[in-house]
Amino acid sequence: MLYNGKNNKPTINKQQVKRIGRKNSMEIRILELIEGAKKAEGLTVIIDVFRAFSLECYLYARGASAVFPAGSVEEARHMKQVHPEYLLIGERWGRRCEGFDYGNSPSQTRDADLSGKKIVHTTSAGTQGIVNAVHAEEILTGSLVNARAVADYISRRQPETVSLVAMGNGGERTAREDVICARYIKCLLEGRPCLIDEEIRSLKTAGGEHFFNPHTQEIYPQEDFWLCTKHDIFPFVLRVEKRDDGSLESVKIDSGEGRDAES
Incomplete structure (x- = not known):
């Protein structure tokens, strides 16, 4: 059940109404890769x-004012054709997609003027998970930088089922x-x-060895490692909503506690 961007409310069926007001014991499942996304149910x-x-x-x-996750490079380019003012950000197997404004790098976009910008984003793993989570009732994106905000949001929602999908490398191989x-x-x-500090x-x-390889700094800058392994620095979640034209948007929702991050 993806949220409708117009009224920001999900469609609630009779079975869901019966559950309102009843504190649920959440079933929390950890799944992996594209196949895990396909099996994900409940709040996903x-x-x-990385x-x-x-x-x-x-x-x-x-x-940025909006981020639109796209499953394919072709979809991203089509959105750019329709909306020339959009920025294209994305990668395939780490490398910036041809003709895109930026690759999938938080450090390489640091100095970009993103104020008010709308961005189309496509990747080898993360956005593939979104488009393949067809059985999910609600979809959030997750990373270490806003993990606690995600947990706070879920705790308030109290869904019966939570699916945590670790997308891995290219959606095909486990990533620690x-x-x-x-x-x-x-x-x-x-x-x-x-x-988790020691694990991080x-x-x-x-x-994360590739971020420290001097030969791959153009694709995997070392600074990306440090930016992506900070935890709990953003007090918001990104919830995926379906727009009227069928495209998707990762909508920023302030949620829970978090420490301000230096951007």
Whole structure:
């Protein structure tokens, strides 16, 4: 059930009405990759730490007015044709898509003038998870930078089922950073002590090595590693809503506690 951008309200069926006011015991599932997104149900969090959904948070923090996730490069280009003022940001296998304004990099967009800009964003993993989560009732994006805000939002919603989808590398291979993020959100939801600083530090040599390779800095700048592994710095979530024209928008919703981030 994707939210309608006009009234910002979901369609509620009779079965859902019966559940209103009853505190549910949440079933929290951790799934992985494209296949996991296809199986996701309930309130679904599509997680991509390196770098899609970390980047989207930074884009909003830097003044973007809207971010539209797209499943394909062709869809992104079509949106640009219809709306020439849109910026195109995205990658395939790490590399900036041909003709796009920026790659999928929070550091390389740091100095861009994003105030009031509308952005189309497509990636190899994160946005693929969104378009494949066809059974989800509600979709959030997730990353370490806003993990606690995501958990706070879910705690207030109290859905019966929560699917945390760690998208991995290209949606095909497990990525430690996404699994760490999924486990962290689950831990927060369960009210358990959540110590992840050591796990995050370990990503430097086990999951994020490519950010420290001098030969790949053009594609994977070292600064992206540090920007994407900050945790709980943004106090908002990004909820995916369907627009009237059928396209999708990651809508910023202030939520819970968070520390201000230097953008």
